[in-house]
Amino acid sequence: CSWYNLYASLSEPVLLEHLDAAARFRDETQAPFDIFLVDDGFTPEMGDWLHSKATFMNGISGVMNEAKGRNFTPGLWIAPFMVGNRSELYRQHPDWVVKSRATGEPLAPMTFYGEFRWHKRSEEYYVLDITHPEAAAYIRSVFRTWAREWGCGYFKTDFMHLGSTYGPDEAVWHEDGLSRIEIWMRMARLIREEIGDALWLCCGAPIWAPVGLVDAMRIGRDIGVTWKGHYSAESLLRDQTARNFASGVLWQADPDCILLRDRFHDLSEDQVHSLAMFAGLAGGVLMTSDQLDEVPEPRRRLLAELAGDGRPHQCEFPLLGQTALRYRLGTAPTGAAMAVSEGDPLLVQRVRRADGSVVLNVFNTGDEPTERLIGWELAGARGAVTEDGVAVESDDGGVLVRLRAHQSRVFVIS
CATH class of the missing domain: 3.20.20.70 (Aldolase class I)
Known part of the structure; x- marks a missing residue:
């Protein structure tokens, strides 16, 4: 384009x-x-x-x-x-x-x-x-x-x-x-x-x-x-x-x-x-x-x-609708006042592969660093966790993820 x-x-x-x-x-x-x-x-x-x-x-x-x-x-x-x-x-x-x-x-x-x-x-x-x-x-x-x-x-x-x-x-x-x-x-x-x-x-x-x-x-x-x-x-x-x-x-x-x-x-x-x-x-x-x-x-x-292979796939947003929203006064493109919603800055995407593994994207959209425990239920699967092919430590609670402002980290659970 x-x-x-x-x-x-x-x-x-x-x-x-x-x-x-x-x-x-x-x-x-x-x-x-x-x-x-x-x-x-x-x-x-x-x-x-x-x-x-x-x-x-x-x-x-x-x-x-x-x-x-x-x-x-x-x-x-x-x-x-x-x-x-x-x-x-x-x-x-x-x-x-x-x-x-x-x-x-x-x-x-x-x-x-x-x-x-x-x-x-x-x-x-x-x-x-x-x-x-x-x-x-x-x-x-x-x-x-x-x-x-x-x-x-x-x-x-x-x-x-x-x-x-x-x-x-x-x-x-x-x-x-x-x-x-x-x-x-x-x-x-x-x-x-x-x-x-x-x-x-x-x-x-x-x-x-x-x-x-x-x-x-x-x-x-x-x-x-x-x-x-x-x-x-x-x-x-x-x-x-x-x-x-x-x-x-x-x-x-x-x-x-x-x-x-x-x-x-x-x-x-x-x-x-x-x-x-x-x-x-x-x-x-x-x-x-x-x-x-x-x-x-x-x-x-x-x-x-x-x-990838060029084929569309389904993507899940498991946190959608799970967090409370706050509203602040903002402006529309015309300059008119409008309500702007704000919620948890953490976004999670899950893509389930045909081989049973799950690709998990944890994305901090906020302006400050954050640290989150991603539990197995939120992750959508439980198993070995890798990032860029390197093993990532996990425990019974899940995976502890540290993120810079605006950073995302992608994990594969298999």
């Missing part, structure tokens, strides 16, 4: 550089990585999905062909409900967006009036009216073209909540009398009809509505490059823990990209390692944005180890 390293600075040469590095990593390590996903940044405006920026001499389909030539499944990012006010789509079809019932003007759930313009010209982002037959035909043609002509085999659809944000009390849709989820499902069913058996990762979406249609579900916010904040590790630790129960049952959970590079972020060595272990052991989608030639060798080995 290109986003967390390149963001919107996309061009054909730089993507091919990342593609070559990914192919070398896969071939050298035999890690089962098979998707090359181009995230946001290749289209000129939201809504103009059949056009590419001038930095793509052969269009984005050229990169897709190169990915296929290196035995990757090529993937693309799209926000099908989004229409920028500077897009050709809106200029030609202003009647294809949802209008405010109060004012008759286009509803704009996202606006950028100041210095930051999100790498596009648009100041406002509107909602495509999927109930309008011509708008539906257009977005259908986009997915058909991407799948059948450009060879896209992996679709990441983002900002999907925009299709379920406005009900009939606020919005005027072309077709009246539909609930928000009925409207949303129009788009979801259309997408699956056009992409066929291609893989579909759904992001920023209602959690339950796409069950049976999507292959994977993003379960939290962008992880970002810091430990705390709205786009940070905090969201991963909260959302992955609370929503991973559905992974492998309703869809594969996507915890977002693992950050592996050794610069251009604000995370410590312990934090990078802990977050990678936490996301990788969760058992769902595993991806990174880093140029893999630039990743330090120990972290390359870690990524290959986490990939």
Whole structure:
């Protein structure tokens, strides 16, 4: 996935550089990585999905062909409900967006009036009216073209909540009398009809509505490059823990990209390692944005180890719901006040292997060192304990684990 390293600075040469590095990593390590996903940044405006920026001499389909030539499944990012006010789509079809019932003007759930313009010209982002037959035909043609002509085999659809944000009390849709989820499902069913058996990762979406249609579900916010904040590790630790129960049952959970590079972020060595272990052991989608030639060798080995045989697996969070929560006053991304919950900073993950052994990740998410006795019941098994292949002392009570702030330690019990 290109986003967390390149963001919107996309061009054909730089993507091919990342593609070559990914192919070398896969071939050298035999890690089962098979998707090359181009995230946001290749289209000129939201809504103009059949056009590419001038930095793509052969269009984005050229990169897709190169990915296929290196035995990757090529993937693309799209926000099908989004229409920028500077897009050709809106200029030609202003009647294809949802209008405010109060004012008759286009509803704009996202606006950028100041210095930051999100790498596009648009100041406002509107909602495509999927109930309008011509708008539906257009977005259908986009997915058909991407799948059948450009060879896209992996679709990441983002900002999907925009299709379920406005009900009939606020919005005027072309077709009246539909609930928000009925409207949303129009788009979801259309997408699956056009992409066929291609893989579909759904992001920023209602959690339950796409069950049976999507292959994977993003379960939290962008992880970002810091430990705390709205786009940070905090969201991963909260959302992955609370929503991973559905992974492998309703869809594969996507915890977002693992950050592996050794610069251009604000995370410590312990934090990078802990977050990678936490996301990788969760058992769902595993991806990174880093140029893999630039990743330090120990972290390359870690990524290959986490990939395993490439098959999803179940991950248990045995402490979930077992500790009391405290609440403090915090702020939402908009600056509004919100309640923030806090609990025991210790997280435990259990992965049961086919041979009967248990992989146990003990993760101190807190800002202070801690010492905990992990009893056999919490560990999920009783037997010989090793860490990185070295025997670890245990007794009838379990295993005493000492952890630095933000450190995780992984044990195997067999």
